[in-house]
Amino acid sequence: MSELIVSILLLTGAGFMILAAVGILRLPDLPTRMHASTKAGAMGAMMTMAGVAMHFADVVVFTRAFAIVIFILITAPIAAHVIGRAGYFLGTPLWEGTIKDELKDNYDERTHSLYSGFEPAPESVIPPTHKKRSEDDED
């Protein structure tokens, strides 16, 4: 019975890993690749660790596997955020089918600063959200 559960956990974890790898190979640009690899890869590692804890059925091993799971759960989003931020600031091209890029209108590349849309924008940055908001105020 325990063997069956361990097998299912391991197979599902490896399936998630393969999904993450296919996603990182096939998807078109940096944010979508990160989207595939971070979530599915972390899920695969966590399910494998759950299988390990189930197989050994020991308090020490369970604690270690739990520590790994918690660690992956905490660090995977941080790493993805940091790399995505660096990639965006580097000017990595987005996929041509991208519909929404909200940073583009409010981020000044030269001064490396962001505008919220509430302050009067400088000449270099004209956020469209700014215009829309003032129209709403007139109503």
Next chain:
Amino acid sequence: MLSVVINIVYFMLSVALLFAFIRLTKGPSLPDRVVSLELIASIVVGYVGVHAIDTGVSSLLDVAIVIALTAFLTAVGFARFLERGGRKSE
């Protein structure tokens, strides 16, 4: 039954590793390569877990902890390096 499953899982993880390695060699920009390196690290964590079950040595989990830790530190370090390194167009 478990040994057969372990062999299948080894094979699946190897295929995933191969795909991630293709992206690592092909990746058009440096952040792409960093992302695929991170995926490779988490696949290796899975490998180590499966190997711990295969051999019955539970101490191998310490290796998995260290690999997860270094992968995180590598990602953060690379991101710092990229952000300080200036624009790509220069």
